Structures are given as C-alpha cells and as structure tokens.
Amino acid sequence: MSEPTFDYFAYGSCMCPVDLKRSLGEPMHPYVLGPATLSGYRLGFNRRSQRRNCGVLDVVPDPNHHVIGVLYRLPWRLSDRLDQREEIPTQGYRHEFISVEHKGQRVDNVRTYVVVHKLSAELAPNDWYFNVVLRGAVTCGLPEYYCWQLFSQMRSLQQQQPPIQLAA
Template sequence: MTSETFLYFAYGSNMSAPRLLAADRTPSAQWMGAARVAGYRLVFDKVGRDGSGKADCERTGAPTDVVHGALFRIALGDRPALDRAEGLGNGYDAFEIGVDTDSGVASALTYLATRKDAALRPFTWYMHHVLHGARQCGLPSAYIAAIERVTAVRDLDAVRETHELSIYSKR
C-alpha cells in the first residue's frame, strides 16, 4: 500500500461496487478481495439519517462471530467524501481494524456505529445494496442467506428509493 492510498473494509451497502464507486463517494476504489473479521456480528441497528437501520459491525468478542465484507484500496483524496457519506462523527466513527484475507491479515479503515436503535429496520433498497455487494464479493452462501433473512421495510419516499436503485440500471 502506498502512502497515497488506504485500505477500507466495507461490510454493508458499500460492498456494492456501483454504490462505492459513485462519483460522490470513492471513484478511485479498487476491490482487493473478500475479507472477514472475527469477534464481531453484522446487525442493522445504526440510526440512519433517513430514520432507517443501517449496517453495523458490532463487537461481541466471540471468536465464532464473523463479519464478512470487501476490502478496497482507495486514494486518500477520496477519504473526505467517504467520511461524509458514512456520517463520520454523526452515527459512525472511523476505526482501524485487523481483517483476515486469503493472503493474510491486513489493517483497514472501517466505520462502526455510535448511534444505535435495535427497533429500527433497514429499507429494502438498502438491503438490495448490501446483498448486491455480498454476492459480487462472493461471500459465503450461508452468510448471504442470513442477510436475506433480515426484516426490511419499504421506504415511503419513493423518489429516494428510485434514486438509490438507479445505479443498477446505468450502463
């Protein structure tokens, strides 16, 4: 890794390349491969700006709990846009985390929730991003099946939903 880039571990909607590579996020992102972190579990209780639940990599300390995700190399110049998209300081904080990859352990930036509400549910469009990314990264089928079982709710803001899903129809 050069000093002009950093590694980023995505475990939620940013696993989806069309979402992460958007011009207003991190167009420099390069997928490095699947990664995982033990002692954490995937939950959808982060308070989103839109009132829905977003993904969180929640520390449990149990070695059998594992969060799978994607490892990306990103230009440092894209970091401010990623921080804004993730709501750094307003729901997520940035942390360095050790992730396991097929080629060994790597230190990567990730975002962990600071504002949580277990009663929240993710929107269906958000889960589409997460599942698209999980499949794109080739995450384990049992892990993807567990994500598919998460209860999601329809976003009543149809314009937002259409906008969020439009990235999959662009060519």
C-alpha cells in the same frame, strides 16, 4: 510513484462498488481486493439513516461471531469523501481501525466505520438498502452461505417490523 492509499473494510451498502462510485465519484472496481473476515464482531441494524429512512448496518463487538465484508485499497484522496458518506461530520459513524483476514493473511490498520449512537433495538432496512447490500456481497464474491445469512437477517427484520412510511 504511486499515490498514498488506505485499506477499508466495508460490510454494508459500501460493499457494492457501483453504489460506492455514486458517492466517491469514480469507478471502485479497481480498488476491490476481495472478501475479508472481521473476527469478534457481528452485524446489527443499530442506526436509523435519515438519508435512507431505514435501519442501516453497524458492526458490534461479539467474540462468538464474525463479519465478512469487502476489503478495498483506496487512494487517500478519497478519504474525505468516504467520511462524508459515512456521516463522520454529523456523528453518524466514526472510524475504527481493525485487523481482518484476507486470502489467509492478516491485514492490520484497516479502516472501518462504526455507529456512534446505537439504537436500543434493531431497525429493519428498506428494500433499496436490502438490495444494495446483497448486490455488493454477491458482486464481490462473498461466500454463498454468508449471502444467505445476510438475506435471512434482513428479511427477518422486515417481517417483524412494518415498513417506514415516507411523508407525503
């Protein structure tokens, strides 16, 4: 008998199976279903992560855009650890259940995470977050045009804002 699972749509650092393994404690590659598209949303750097000391991604409703990310089918036993990573207990993110397109099929009741308290303006990612997001996008086979779009969005924010200085 197989264990219970849930579908999860990742669009930020969790697209990277190696980084997700760091939080969830086991290899994530076996759970990657592949690229998926969330219609009616756009990406925004609407949250400052205390842990990463930079802007981090969110999905924001926008009927004229779409977000491409990674669809995972995760064992239910990892649900609480994923919620911890997404800072559910401290109201960093909250669950949202969405539909995505994956390999030409609609997949319903997919969990993703959205920022609870959005910033009034976007905040640039640091180099570490920038790199892990791109590594996940490339590793999991997101379309080349979309990887370039991610790169351009993050680079543009970094050029507009000075880097956050870490306290000595």
